[in-house]
Amino acid sequence: MEKRFNHKDIINSLFRIINRIILFLSLLYFTVYLPFSLILYLPGWYRISCNWHSRCEKMGYERIDKGIQELSRFFRHQGELTSVFWTGKEGAHLLEVRLMADKMFILFVFSLLGLILCFHARTVSSFALVNMIIILSLLTILPVFGVFWRDVFHPILFKNKLWLNTRFDFSYYIMPRIFFKITTALLIIICSGINFLLWYGLRQSSVKSG
DSSP states (O other), rough: OOOOOOHHHHHHHHHHHHHHHHHHHHHHHHHHHHHHHHHSSSSHHHHHHHOOSSSHHHHHHHHHHHHHHHHHHHHHOOOOSTTTTOHHHHHHHHHHHHHHHHHHHHHHHHHHHHHHHOOOHHHHHHHHHHHHHHHHHHHGGGHHHIIIIIIIIIHHHHHHHHHHOOOTTTTTHOHHHHHHHHHHHHHHHHHHHHHHHHHHHHHHHHHOOO
16 A cells, blocks of 8 residues: 655654754864864964964064964954054955854854754764765865965955955965965864764764664
8 A cells, every 4th residue: 555644744754854954064064163263263273384384484483473363362352453564455354254254153153053953873973974075075175275275265255355465464474375275184184083083983872872
């Protein structure tokens, strides 16, 4: 006999689909945003990156450290770019970046709520594995990072050319393109690692619970 579905079955199926979509997107965003926020809001990564290029040395490490601390406080809304280091152009661009970061934080809060409300250990474990594969695939942009950064990433996010640095901009000395390339690689590795730990940990937990 052919099985007949009633409205309740259809609603339940739609609810499960929506629940899984929310859980998948929330997990993906949560695991990407978490390491990104640590890099953006804390000065440590900017300081470490000075070891990879000579531009920090050209500016002088004392001035560099002061500028890095001011930048981190600026992104955290604990101060403004008031020192003489910053040009008006890059100040306008960094304000745009901060506004974007604020919106990203709001999305992070929603993703956290989505994880809490829709959490299911076995499903999260499966999605974490999928996320890890998706995120690792982004390593393919590294060989063509310069083209991606100049012709894809910035034109999509910004409607102006304020992001283009010159030797007169303080950002030129602390955030050359190599900084963003290595940061991207680091984020991919850390995000993949977080998803791997979630996949492995929840998988082991599910196996033990039978």
